[in-house]
Amino acid sequence: MTAAKKRIIFCDFDGTITVNDNIIAIIRHFNPPGWEPIVEQTISQQISIREGVGKLFRLLPSSMMSEVVHFGITNARIREGFGELLSYCRENDIEFYVTSGGIDFFVYPVLEPFDIPQDHIYCNGHDFSGPNIEITWPHPCDGQCSNACGMCKTTIMRRFPAEQYERIVIGDSVTDFEGAKLADTVFSRSHLTTKCQELGLPHSEYETFHDIIRVLDKGKDES
């Protein structure tokens, strides 16, 4: 007899747990000269995510730290049903990880009310000690990823082998696509849905986390 695989969720943060993309919101709000071309180059994949995000924050002086942190935290809105999904995971012994390309100074405070263990949240770091804001990268790509992700979602996923885990990805953008390819189940919205459709990758669309709970509950006894 083989033991059933353990379900594990890898959930994106910006545009998934939160309604909007917080990095874009921060940069747009403080509006430092030169940010738009960097965003365009990042979205069109002319430069890597790591390079793009690093360059964007470097446009902001470290002296603005408290305003940037305050805006990042207060601007974020949580997508409906997130707390319920976490409860559902606890009740059903599903492991829940946040895999975020966001920055710790807003990701941790925004998630604080939800009691997710710190070591289940992966995101980028910051350094305010120089003249400009520097992003740090504690979770870089392993040898199997050459995308310069910054925070590498597939590197995290590979630590939970497909033989032991039923891997579930929740996301909203092209940065979730490589992880989606490794996953058994994909929950998508926005650009991730488009990308899955283009490449014929099975996915379930969601608008709130209630949609996801419904599908997880239906598939509960099949795995």
Ligand SMILES: [Mg+2]
């Ligand atoms: Mg996202």
Ligand SMILES: [Zn+2]
């Ligand atoms: Zn990577």
